[in-house]
Amino acid sequence: MRQETGQIRARTASALASPRGWCSTAITALLLVASATPLLAQQPSRAVSGTVVSAATLTPIQGADVRVQGSETGVLTDVSGRFRIADVGADQVTIVVRRIRFQPITQTVRAGTTDLRLAMTEATVQLDEVVVTGTTVGTQQRSIGNSVASISAAQELERSAVPDVGNLINARAAGVIVTSGSGRAGSGTGIAIRGRSTISLNQQPLLYIDGVRVANDVATGTRAQGGAGVARLNDIAPEDIESIEIIKGPAAATIYGTEASNGVIQVITKRGRASDKARWGLSLRQGTSWFQDPEGRLPTNYGKTATGEILSWNAMEMEKARGFDIWKNGRMQSYTGSVSGGTNLAQYYVSSTYDTDKGIEPNNYLDRFSGNANINMTPSPKIDVNARVGYVTGTTHLGSDYGLGAMAGTLYGSPLLAQAVPLTRGYGFNVPPEVVWAVVDNSQELNRFTGSLTFNHRPTSWFTQRFIAGLDQTSEDNQNLNNFVPTQWKPLFSPSAAKGSLLQDTRAITYASGDYSGTAKFNLTSGLVSNTSIGGQYYRKKTRLGQVTGREFPAPGLKTAAAAAIRDGQQDFIVNTTIGLYAQEQLGWNDRLFLTGAVRVDNNSAFGEDFDFATYPKVAATWVISEEPFWKLGFINTLKLRSAYGVSGLQPDVFTALRTFQPITGTGDQAAVTPQLIGNPDLKPERGTELEVGFDAMAFNRLSLEFTYFNKKTKDAILLRPVAPSLGFPGSQYVNIGEVSNHGLEARATLQALTRDNFSWEITGNVGTTKDKIENLGGIPFISLFPPVQRHVQGYPIGGFWAKRVTSATLDANGKAQDLQCDGGPGAAPMPCAAAPVVFLGTITPKATGAVANTFTFWKQLSLYALVDFKNGNKILDANEYARCAALSVCEVNVRPEKYDPRYVANAQNGSSLVIADEFIHDASFAMLREVSATYSLPEKYARYARATRASFTLAGRNLHRWTGFKGLDPESRSLLTTSSITPAANPFQSTFDQAVTPTLAQFIATLNLTF
């Protein structure tokens, strides 16, 4: 989607505009080729050739404009970053290289140089860069009033060795909070842009691939014991992505309409470019993952016998003595092949990736194959067509966590259980790890096709129109298979459970979309330019659901419901339709001052029948003040001031407006109905209003800086207000009575700290803050969540932690906590805990997130890179500590209370209902050495030994060290709730507790990239 510099674009356009232009270009090229041969034979070559690479990642830069200074002679680099200028016209010349997103470089070279290596450094402030904003054509950064985060995926992938798109986004965009679920192979992430602004609805942003809306569900999979951890975002192979652009909020996303309040992620896939021959690429990745220091992180458990003897139990020590390691090293493998090329009329990029990963437990592994083809055609100068098809298939076996896994067994074991039921060896919930692995298989088989067809039509010089048709077809087969239990383990299961069971949830999502937009450009006066855009979108999402359960297999080896003695099933489908129209007017004055206004109107089938349509306005302004004649601050090379105000929406869930009854099997097995949803005929979308102001600047030609302040308000916030059961309906009612505010700062900087011929040092950093607050809860005192220590309370952050906080206690002679005094609330003195209120203990959303990366490049061949990211200010319920100490009583505090602070003892002895629980809610701030890598790009002469034009090798480490005060297992892991039977929970990342979840794993990954 990116365009080249103005010159290149103009030249290409003029060539395309005239058949004679093509012809003459071709003839000239032929003449040059024809004349070159005798010239070479007669005198020393005055050709210059070489490679242009990214200084930070050493990855080739395609499409860079390489030319001799002061001359028209120039070429574009190919997919390998290679170029060759046949005759530079002098014995020594200065070469100038330009590329969008990079700082231009110049270098003096002698004619005849054939191994020139030019390294470009990335610039964050590029006013002529074109980004995707939803209108017909991309928009130049200089005219956009809001911040758009852009990630150069291809380059970041190589040096970071990230396994998936979620991790590719993590730490690379200010204010984009990526939350991991677990460290299991195949588990995904959740993304919150600019924190939380919705109380009850899904906070995930919209996802577009090449302009086509696609499914972006998180926490898909089976709902059994940690089986729901797969994110649809990660279906996209990172190797196929050229770049990712993130539009952050309502101010920017207005014309995306009624579902865009959480922001938009645009994935732009790689495309082919015209080249003299096909370029082949091969990427091989091998890696390993491991659970760092389990002995130091997993606690010892205790129990007191009837005679008063205190016993201890530590799974790691016990298994070590048996010569058994619970967790093995995982293995990651990835193989990607691609070919690209084409002519001026048609270009192609075709790739395929095969991933096969093994987790640290035997029942966690995945195999995935994906294919991607991108074809561009220019059948006439006025029309170009892009067709893309992507397909991914594979199966992810997630294993199990929470209450039925090796982690749960290890954390919740007991010496008393080991004595009472030796077969359990003391493992919590009676299940030793090898039994879980033999019995439980949580899997998701995926088949997903994504296709798009884009027509760009330029019927006149002033009008451009575009139509995109898209189809995203996702088919999931989610299975929780509990195998027939081997004979020796049967005593640990009930007779029925020992025979095994299957729970299968199938989900097929068809996302069809049509998107038309047209833009007319007029020069109103010599300096005033008008861009008028109109457009309309149609989205239809149909989800087919099936559920089959089977219990009690008659024999081992059976895995289907058909083979089960007791069977049950149901089937359903859900359709949701959106139709929207927008109009936008942008006025530009001397290419320096821009004013944009837009309005969008939407209707959606999920709106209540008494609500008609939603209207969203937007205004934005930018001023490239550094290009004004009066600008005198020479050290500030570029300064763009920007401001945007816009409104966007977030639609309610399907059916939530309707009062419905569910068909059931009734008395005497007759057909009957039962209340299902109470509904709300007035239900309308949430309305997110956002103001953002900021600037983009470049100083000293080496420091790029972006700064943004945003202030967002969500009105008509939809609250999932539980229904008073006495009204005769279960569950909750969606009501538009809330209001949320959210504001923060974002900054991103890149500093070329040192630039020498053979050494460069680049520092990049980003930071984002967010502070959300429920301004209005519609008169509801509070809304409880799960876990019950989380609440929505007016005047406090969304889903904050609330519990009684013990301020003092004493221990009696038996170690029982007594005289419990608790925080009496704001302004009140401590009071007896029985009468004390629950008090606010902290927010679930990080107050600040960010990252700092350093890149050192030596001899333009070797790059050393390290990235540290951090999250700060959020809290988490350490459900492991709660479960061990307050619910299961296997902590040392339960048997030796005298060793502990009486307040902690009070929590352990009285916290089983999670009302007195302040000691289990901890600060989850951390900083993580997320990525460290060394990339060596082989000199071409060595690459040629492998018949390659380019070869690079990267050794990367991920998640190698964490700095944190958090005492639990992992401040990042989350138990993802799946509240619904066969559809993912609306907001699974809102529940913030860690219960026996596989922590973030450390990884080493080696990658070899070859281009032929």
Add this chain to the structure above:
Amino acid sequence: MRITQKWGSTPVASRSRGWRYAYIALFAGTLGACDQITSLDQEAPSRVLANDLYKPENAQLLVTSTISDFECALAQYIVATGLVGDELIDAQLSQAGWDYDRRTIVPSLAAYSTGLCTSTQVPGYYTPISIARATADKILTALEGWTDEEVPNRQALIAQAAAYAGYSLVLLGESSCSAALDGGPELTPEQVLTEAEARFTKAIDAAQAANNTDILNMARVGRARVRVDLKKFAEAKADAESVPLEYVHNATYSAANARRENLVQTQLYRGLFSSVDPSFRNLTVEGVADTRVNVIDAGVNGQDGQTPIWRATKYPTIDTPIPIASGDEAILLVAEADLDAGDVTGAVDAINALRNKASLPTYGGGTADEVKAQLIEERRRELFLEGQRINDIIRFNIPQSPDAGTPFPLKGGLYGNQICFPLPDVERNNNPTLNGKSS
């Protein structure tokens, strides 16, 4: 030939017009087809919209539905109150269920407040009963507004709806510390039971009008039960005496799906989530095994791997019905009324009527207090796992065992002293009348 000439002589413009019409027709057809897919009407192929449901032609369906809601709620109720009371003990791994048996229910606890009828492991309580009560009251109101012409057999349907509404109110009134109806104020158990009495009266009137003996007896037992709870013993006796000893009205269950299962059976036989409390094992009457409380050692441990499972053979299969109202219960109610009136002999006779029916040794009687104690004992055996025991524990102030403060075996925590179910937060905070406030 003429036609050929006409075609052959057709000017280009006219031919274009023909194609234009074809394009217009195609476009119109496409629009028509588009209308199919661009419709913003929300399809609901698996849901029944409320606007389509409450119509006279659906009266029978709605009554069937509310009975279904009650039957499911009753099974959930028996397990929940059996655990809080002394009939069952917990044997499951899910911590969410331990608070019942541990008697540590707090108003924020999800399981008892919002647990649904589909729960097979951790039983629900407040929501299933409230839904059953509300759906019964709603169809009752609708039936009273419709005419006999609109709804065939309307009086019988009114009797059924009122009787089931009454029983939902009985369950709520007998076990809750307080409750609310239809988003109204917080009611004491006595107020809830008074509502139940009114429903039963309505059911009796309608059943008599419809000449429906089954529902008439069901409502009489229900009203007698609630009148005993309200200490209206003489009126209770009048109702109970008119019910034949052999009468029984059951809640039906089946293996069709989890919601239709007899949850007591599921808990004790398949899921092994609960076990019969030791106080109900090996019961005898003067050395003779008490067949009313036949409890066997299953020889297996529960889901928690440690609690031995003892099963009640009263519900041997997943589709075994559970009595809602019976002549046996009526006799016991008569006995209680007799005791209140000082008629100890009458009470002893009633006890013996049931013993004779069960082929057990005759009870010899004693002082009024002794007979009352024996009556309580007879009630816990006769009405074992029928959802009656929790009420007896509350109204007779039967000591809890183990004592509060005793460690909860195997799973941690201490036994509490919970006995009635508190009004859950979900009701207090979202009920438009209560709005988060205590009464």
